[in-house]
Amino acid sequence: MTAVRTGAGRGAIVIGGGVAGLATAALLGADGWHVRVLEARDELGGRAGSWERDGFRFDTGPSWYLMPEVFEHFFRLLGTTAARELDLVPLDPAYRVYSDPATGAEPLDVHSGRAAATALFESVEPGAGARLSRYLDSAADAYELATTRFLYDTYETTAGLRDPALVKRMPQLAPLLTRTLASHVERRFADPRLRQILQYPAVFLGGSPYGVPSLYHLMSHLDLDDGVLYPRGGFVEVVRAVARLAEASGAVIETGARVTGIATTGGRASGVVLADGRRLPADLVVSGADLHHTETELLPHDQQSYPERWWRRRTPSPGALLVLLGVEGDVPQLAHHTLLFANGWRSGFDDIFGSRPRVPDPASLYVCRPSATDSTVAPAGHENLFVLVPVPADTSLGRGGEQGGGDPRIEGAADRAIRQIEDWCAIPGLKKRAVVRRTIGPADFAAEFGAWRGNALGLAHTLGQSAVFRPRNASRKVPGLAYAGSSTLPGIGLPMCLISAELVVKRLRGDRSPGPIAEPARV
Numbered sequence: 001m002t003a004v005r006t007g008a009g010r011g012a013i014v015i016g017g018g019v020a021g022l023a024t025a026a027l028l029g030a031d032g033w034h035v036r037v038l039e040a041r042d043e044l045g046g047r048a049g050s051w052e053r054d055g056f057r058f059d060t061g062p063s064w065y066l067m068p069e070v071f072e073h074f075f076r077l078l079g080t081t082a083a084r085e086l087d088l089v090p091l092d093p094a095y096r097v098y099s100d101p102a103t104g105a106e107p108l109d110v111h112s113g114r115a116a117a118t119a120l121f122e123s124v125e126p127g128a129g130a131r132l133s134r135y136l137d138s139a140a141d142a143y144e145l146a147t148t149r150f151l152y153d154t155y156e157t158t159a160g161l162r163d164p165a166l167v168k169r170m171p172q173l174a175p176l177l178t179r180t181l182a183s184h185v186e187r188r189f190a191d192p193r194l195r196q197i198l199q200y201p202a203v204f205l206g207g208s209p210y211g212v213p214s215l216y217h218l219m220s221h222l223d224l225d226d227g228v229l230y231p232r233g234g235f236v237e238v239v240r241a242v243a244r245l246a247e248a249s250g251a252v253i254e255t256g257a258r259v260t261g262i263a264t265t266g267g268r269a270s271g272v273v274l275a276d277g278r279r280l281p282a283d284l285v286v287s288g289a290d291l292h293h294t295e296t297e298l299l300p301h302d303q304q305s306y307p308e309r310w311w312r313r314r315t316p317s318p319g320a321l322l323v324l325l326g327v328e329g330d331v332p333q334l335a336h337h338t339l340l341f342a343n344g345w346r347s348g349f350d351d352i353f354g355s356r357p358r359v360p361d362p363a364s365l366y367v368c369r370p371s372a373t374d375s376t377v378a379p380a381g382h383e384n385l386f387v388l389v390p391v392p393a394d395t396s397l398g399r400g401g402e403q404g405g406g407d408p409r410i411e412g413a414a415d416r417a418i419r420q421i422e423d424w425c426a427i428p429g430l431k432k433r434a435v436v437r438r439t440i441g442p443a444d445f446a447a448e449f450g451a452w453r454g455n456a457l458g459l460a461h462t463l464g465q466s467a468v469f470r471p472r473n474a475s476r477k478v479p480g481l482a483y484a485g486s487s488t489l490p491g492i493g494l495p496m497c498l499i500s501a502e503l504v505v506k507r508l509r510g511d512r513s514p515g516p517i518a519e520p521a522r523v
Contacts, residue, residue, distance in 0.1 A: 006508040007033030013272050013282040014038070014251075015259045015298075018046025019494055020484040021288025022242040022253075023501035026078055028286070029249025031505060036280065037251055038272065040258035044243055046288075047449060047456070047486075048494065050236040053402075053436050055379035056326040057234060058386055060440065062494050063368045064204070064337070065229040065238075066222040069147075070495035074502070076519040078245045085241040087232040089373055094228040095337035098424045099193055100362070103343065107425075108193060109335065112227040125191040135188060135198070135217065136225050142176065142218035145169070151490040153514040154503050155468045160514035176215040177463060182346075184214030196341040200364075203390060205461035206317025206492045208349040213463045230336065230373050238494065262287070262298045262481060269480035284480055286504055291459075291471060291487035293450030305476040311452065315465065316393040317492065318352050319442035320456035321359070322400070323387035323414045326436030331369060331383045333425040338367040340424055357392030359413045362420050365389045382435070389417050393455035395446045400439030410441040457493075458486030466491065473503045482507065 012028050014021045017039030025035045043049065049060040065071075065088065072082045082088060093109040110120060114136060122129030145166075153160045160166070166173075176184070185198045199209035201219035222228075231237045247253060261273040262285055271281040287294040295306045341364050342348055348360040368386040371378040378384040391397060391413070398407025400414075415431070422430045442454025459465045471488050475481040484500040486492045502517060511517065 006031050006505070009034065010283040011281065012036070012284040012286060013280060014286045014288060015272065015294070016046060016288035016485070017041075017044040017243075017253060017255065018288055018485065018497070019048050019239060019242055020486070020497035020500050021046070021286070022239070022246045023074065023498050024286050024288060024484045024504050025251040025253070026242060026246040026249045027501055027505045028284075029246060029251045030078055031508070033284070035246070035249070035251040036282075037246065037253040038257040038259055038274070038280075039253070039255045041448065042255050044253070044255065045236065045239040047445075048235055048239055050234065050239075051324065051438065053438070054326065056382070056384055056436050057236070057377050058324045058384060058438075059235045059368070059370070060322060060324070060386075062235050063370070063386060065231055065235075066226075066493075067495035068226075068229060070498055071238075073516055073519065074498040075245075076523045077502070077517060078249070079520065079523055080245070081523055085244075086237055088229045089232055091228045091230055091336050091373065093335055094223050095339060096335035097193060097197060098338065098340045100341075100343045101424055105193060108197075110197065110224070112224060114225055117224040121189075121194055124194055125189065128189055128191070128194060131188050132224075136221060139218050139221035140225060142215055143221045145173075146215075146218055149514050150467050151496070151499050152502065152506075152516045153467075154507050154512060155472060155489065156507065156512050158468075159512065161468065163514070173215070176217070177213050179214045180210055181212050181214045181216055182209040184217055185209070192343075192345070193341065196345060196364075200339060200341070203318070204493065206455070206457040207315075207460040207462060208353050210346060210349055211315070211353065212461050213466070216461065228337065230370070232374055233376055234370060234374065235494075259289075259298065262294075262478070264303065264478060267303075267478065269475075269478050284482065284508075286482045286484055288484045290450040290452060291483060291485065292452035294483065297450070299478070303475075303477045305478075306471060315353070315460045315462055316453050316455035317457035317460045318390040319393040319397065319445065319454050320440070321389040321391050321397075321410060321413050321417070322440040323385075323389070323417060324436070324438040324440075325385040325387065325418075325430075325434045326378065327383040327385055327430065328433045328435050329381065329383070331385065331427060331430070333427050334367055334369040334372070334385070336369055336372045338369065338425070340365050340367070340420060352390055352392050357394055359389070359391045359397070359409075361416060363389045363417065365417055365420065367421060387414075387417055387421070389413060391442065393442060393453040395443040395454040397442050397454070399443040399447065400441045402438045404437060406439045407441060407443070410439050414439045452487075458491070461491055473500060474507055
């Protein structure tokens with residue numbers, strides 16, 4: 001890391017031991033701060049969690065390793081590389097797609113790489129291959145623009161947005177900001193499956209393809225052009241790697257330490273108050289906890305930059321019903337990543353985001369089978385399945401439980417999802433073969449992570465909640481209080497959480513450039 005030591009021996013407290021909090025601790029420690037991380041739960045990782053039972057180990061959060069250059073940049077800032085910290089495995093196919101059997105459509109295996117992706121599209125819809133190639137050229141250009149101009153900008157000034165090079169591109173950029181992803185895709189492709197492949201990444205952004213701007217077609221560059229990786233051992237290994245680097249930078253990490261308030265002196269952040277009565281002083285407080293929880297629970301009303309009335313006008317990401325299944329026998333019908341796309345595509349998103357929210361039935365859902373790639377996540381002769389059903393951000397859906405013991409609404413929706421997988425993917429008896437079962441619902445996200453309305457990911461990436469319109473990484477009301485995580489700049493996902501940590505450091509350094517911090521000359 002460059003020799004700008006903004007901490008100079010000063011003390012910082014980081015609230016939350018999720019990836020954003022741990023990454024912030026690592027970067028602050030390398031910048032000379034004495035850092036203490038306080039995690040309320042007994043395990044690190046936050047939403048990037050892990051759960052073990054009877055020889056199975058499940059990731060309970062992120063499962064797609066995308067934007068590898070963001071991970072690499074973060075590791076290089078700390079004097080190491082992704083290759084040293086993680087055992088990354090390329091997935092082939094990147095994922096498999098099933099449609100409703102009533103359509104008569106065969107499953108599609110999506111392989112990364114321009115030639116393979118265009119060949120698949122051409123085989124489904126004549127002429128679509130050439131159109132996809134042009135689409136991916138645009139996606140790659142948008143991705144380059146995002147990583148060099150938007151994602152690493154703190155937006156403390158508008159200088160980056162007024163850059164002549166960016167202004168010159170506005171005629172091409174403007175339609176991507178004013179048109180939805182769905183309309184952008186539908187103008188180019190007719191086959192429903194191809195449209196769904198290109199629109200589904202909106203879910204990774206916590207939104208609907210009918211609500212996120214088409215600039216986010218850049219996501220297709222990641223899975224179709226770039227490729228999908230998997231960290232052997234699961235995403236818990238990413239958490240462990242970032243925690244190792246935080247501790248190597250001198251950070252002290254304490255679990256079971258619930259912060260109940262942020263202390264101020266003279267209007268400036270001066271430490272935290274814990275549930276056990278301790279008051280810990282600090283020159284800097286960084287909250288990696290849920291932003292709504294931080295603002296409305298840890299600060300008095302007059303110190304809130306984003307009070308409750310602000311949140312009433314915002315859109316959360318969907319909630320999630322997670323179904324963790326330890327299954328006896330093989331399940332070759334499923335790839336490492338499998339997507340099931342329902343016919344009622346738009347109505348499913350209306351169910352989640354509309355004025356009368358409900359759990360879609362049938363749902364467009366996602367299944368991860370890490371045991372297809374990793375023998376460490378399940379006992380021999382068994383499979384590990386993680387099922388994600390996007391649902392409304394609604395805590396009234398209840399909490400999950402083990403072996404069918406959760407809220408009846410949650411368990412009923414889980415049973416429907418399992419039957420859907422059985423029927424669509426031709427896996428009879430899947431439910432009976434499950435020797436381990438756990439469900440997790442929106443109320444669990446609220447109880448465990450303080451997640452606003454039980455959402456699974458953070459603030460959705462609508463146009464009004466992206467880039468310059470997204471909450472900044474520092475409080476407007478309380479000097480010395482900074483924010484990192486999925487509801488702040490730059491947004492949702494593990495790579496974004498790593499960047500949010502870097503934005504905290506850039507602010508402390510007074511670095512207002514739109515790009516990332518310069519890496520060391522040698523690593």
